Structure formats: C-alpha cells, structure tokens
Amino acid sequence: MIILSGPSGSGKTTISKELLSNIPKLDLSISCTTRRMRNNEQDKKDYYFISEKQFLSKINKNQFVEWEEVYKNLYYGTLKSEIYRIWNNNRHILFDIDVKGSINIKKKYPNKSLSIFIMIQSLNILKYRLINRNTENFHKIKIRLKRAKKENNLSCLFDFILPNINWYDTKKKVVNIVKNFLSKKNDIGVTGFEPATARPPDVNSNQSELHPD
Numbered sequence: 001m002i003i004l005s006g007p008s009g010s011g012k013t014t015i016s017k018e019l020l021s022n023i024p025k026l027d028l029s030i031s032c033t034t035r036r037m038r039n040n041e042q043d044k045k046d047y048y049f050i051s052e053k054q055f056l057s058k059i060n061k062n063q064f065v066e067w068e069e070v071y072k073n074l075y076y077g078t079l080k081s082e083i084y085r086i087w088n089n090n091r092h093i094l095f096d097i098d099v100k101g102s103i104n105i106k107k108k109y110p111n112k113s114l115s116i117f118i119m120i121q122s123l124n125i126l127k128y129r130l131i132n133r134n135t136e137n138f139h140k141i142k143i144r145l146k147r148a149k150k151e152n153n154l155s156c157l158f159d160f161i162l163p164n165i166n167w168y169d170t171k172k173k174v175v176n177i178v179k180n181f182l183s184k185k186n187d188i189g190v191t192g193f194e195p196a197t198a199r200p201p202d203v204n205s206n207q208s209e210l211h212p213d
C-alpha cells in the first residue's frame with residue numbers, strides 16, 4: 001500500500017497520476033465523497049459521489065476503513081470493498097487522501113504501507129496554486145489554507161517527507177521511493193532519503209474496528 005498525502009493543492013494528485021503511469025501494478029483507491037462533482041470529474045473514476053445520507057448509512061454499516069469530515073459537512077472515506085477490489089486484482093493500492101486519513105491507514109497497516117507526505121513550500125505559493133486551479137471560491141481557499149497549515153505540522157508522522165520545490169524532481173523521487181518499496185516486498189527500508197519518524201500515534205481516529213490485515 002502506498003499512501004500519498006499532503007495539503008490540498010500540494011500537488012499530490014498530479015504525483016499520484018505520475019505513479020500510476022509509471023508503475024502498472026498500482027491501482028488508485030477511489031474514495032467516496034459527499035462534495036459536488038467538479039466539471040472535469042467523473043463519477044466512479046475520480047470519486048464515488050454519494051449523498052450525505054448514503055455516506056452516513058455506510059458509516060453505520062461499518063463499510064469504511066477510514067473516513068473524515070475533511071471540511072465542514074463534507075465527508076470523504078475509503079471503503080473496505082475498495083481495498084478488496086484492488087487486492088483481488090492482485091495489485092498494489094495507492095491512496096491519495098487527507099493527512100489524518102493517511103495516518104489512520106498507516107496505523108492499521110504499519111508493515112504493509114509506505115506513507116509519503118508532499119510538503120508545500122509556502123502558504124503563499126499554495127494560495128496562488130489554488131487560485132489558479134480555479135475549483136474553489138475565495139472563502140473555500142481560505143479554509144483550505146488554514147487546514148494546510150495544520151496538516152504541515154503532522155508531516156513528521158509520515159515515512160517520507162518530500163518538499164515539492166521542483167515538479168520534475170519530486171515526481172522522479174516519489175517514483176523511485178515507491179518502486180524501491182514495492183521491490184522489497186513491502187518492508188520499509190528504502191535507502192537514499194531520510195525517513196521521518198517511525199510510527200504514528202492515534203490521530204482522532206473515528207473508526208473503531210480494524211480492517212483484517
């Protein structure tokens with residue numbers, strides 16, 4: 001399992017696309033969300049777009065391996081069935097999810113997973129990137145910036161922290177780290193870069209039961 005995280009706008013989705021095109025045995029875990037579909041998105045490809053009622057019902061039925069109310073009244077979560085779908089196809093899973101969700105997955109699968117944090121260079125750069133992306137209004141951008149500041153402080157709980165200073169370099173480094181990890185039968189022991197601190201503690205986990213490991 002590869003867990004890619006970082007603040008919204010850090011570039012992790014672009015990096016996850018790079019990973020998917022370079023490593024054919026990787027499959028993206030498609031999350032559920034209650035947010036509205038954007039113009040450039042497709043249901044069941046970018047997300048499973050569902051209503052809040054459907055999302056809450058899935059929580060009650062314990063169908064998520066992790067979920068978060070990432071923004072007020074906006075829920076995001078990874079279905080257990082999604083993990084089985086990918087494993088049953090004999091492929092490795094790539095998660096592109098928020099920081100808390102990543103830490104929770106890492107905690108559930110400490111030896112099967114590698115977690116990578118894409119660090120933003122500065123809040124100003126992130127602000128301009130989000131404005132240019134043009135997917136959120138200014139109020140929502142402000143909320144995302146506030147959240148990014150908090151998320152950067154949790155980066156030390158990841159196996160690797162990579163500052164996204166140069167796109168080309170960052171993408172190359174991530175692909176190498178992931179290839180190395182997968183070639184070592186999922187043991188963490190990647191050389192060439194300094195891992196961050198070892199094991200994550202509990203981070204506001206809202207899920208009780210562990211998915212079978």
Ligand code: 5GP
Nearest residue numbers: 008031067068070076077078096097098101
């Ligand atoms: P966006 O609305 O920009 O697609 O995503 C907002 C944030 O939610 C991003 O940081 C994204 O990585 C995160 N996210 C997407 N799917 C999941 C998920 O299944 N679980 C969690 N915890 N976060 C997710």
